[in-house]
Amino acid sequence: MSRPASLPYRCWAEIDLAALERNLRRIRAALPPHMKYVAVVKADAYGHGLHHIAARLMHSGADLFAVANLSEAAALREIGSDWPILVLGALLPEEMRFAPEYDVTVTVSSVEEVEKLDRAAAAARRHLDVHLKIDTGMGRLGVWHEEAGPVYRAIRSAAYLRLAGVFTHFSSSDDDAAFTAEQRRRFLAVLDRECADLDRERLLIHADNSAGLDTIEQAGPFNAVRVGLLQFGIRPVANSLLSDVQAEPVFSFRARVGLVKNLPAGTGISYGRTHILKRDSRVAILTAGYGDGVPRAVSNRGQVLVRGRRCPILGRVTMDQTIVDVTDLPEVVAGDDAVLVGRQDAAEIPLAEFSRLADTIPWETLCSVTKRVPRLYRTSLGV
Ligand SMILES: *Cc1c(COP(=O)(O)O)cnc(C)c1O
DSSP: OOOOTTSOOSEEEEEEHHHHHHHHHHHHHHSOTTOEEEEEOHHHHHTTOHHHHHHHHHHTTOOEEEESSHHHHHHHHHHOTTOOEEEOSOOOGGGTTHHHHHTOEEEEOSHHHHHHHHHHHHHHTOOEEEEEEEESSOSSSSEEGGGHHHHHHHHHHOTTEEEEEEEEOOSSTTTOHHHHHHHHHHHHHHHHHHOTTSOGGGSEEEOOOTGGGGGOOSSSSOOEEEESGGGGTOOSSOOHHHHTOOOOOOEEEEEEEEEEEEEOTTOEETGGGOEEOSSOEEEEEESOOTTTTOOGGGTTTOEEEETTEEEEBOSOOOSSOEEEEOTTOTTOOTTOEEEEEEEETTEEEOHHHHHHHTTSOHHHHHHTSOTTSOEEEEOOOOO
């Protein structure tokens, strides 16, 4: 969104690219050396901004990028003309002819997709790499694991397709280790049963997302991981492998104090007057609301840092403004910085806490920061 250069920011996200780089290096160091690092940068790199994030990840040693769809792949092609890109989502029939043009690797789940892609690649006279996706219990993309044989054979006999990988996705790696283990078993059974003739050295075999890294098998055929959230410094679960990885938050969410004022006890705050002041109060009106991605669910629940102290959100979050209680902080003045997610002095509101109070998950919080909010890139010194 354009803005005269001299105007200050009212609400912004700060993105620490040096922390991102350190996170990638630490995750890599915790993994067996042969593991390829697939950097998941879908949804504008989880709201952090695709260009800056992908460039820094490539510079830091990512082996491959994963995106949700072809238009994200096309955006990535603009910055990395020869970077390997895996499209995780299913292509629409009319998108298939663009896959050879963008030189992407496509995820396939059905014989029908294989046949259509083969025709598209033949028409373009170019070979196309595909990854076969196995549904081991997510119930979303992928061929159901008991029915993988025909899709596998269709790929192998397609003249213009080359099988470059086989993968699955976990539904519950953050809270159900037993089911995750069952998914791994189902996946390995497919590899043994259907793909026994494969040269596994030449294939990417992958299953683990950030939470999956907890139970990753160091031995076995897996030779790649798909990391999204963890590279941004957010831990999906506290766990063994990852507890060694000192991941630092990359994202913080900031606004300003637009106005400070006194209100008498008994005043109702914001739309619907869902909070009634119990005492004579000082309130600060922040320059951010749900139009910036502050979820309405943190109304009357969330906290914001001002002057390094936690201040409760009063009443409903509105489109452009959020009201907080600063009665106990007489030093607060208009223009002060306010932190919705991140650090200020010694205090911190972690993204996980903010997301919990918003009844959501960190992934959704990051994707909900709107395009009104500029992303400012900075480079912190190492810790
Ligand atoms: C988004 C996604 C990932 C990354 O998940 P995180 O939990 O953010 O690490 C991995 N694999 C697939 C198929 C995905 O859609």
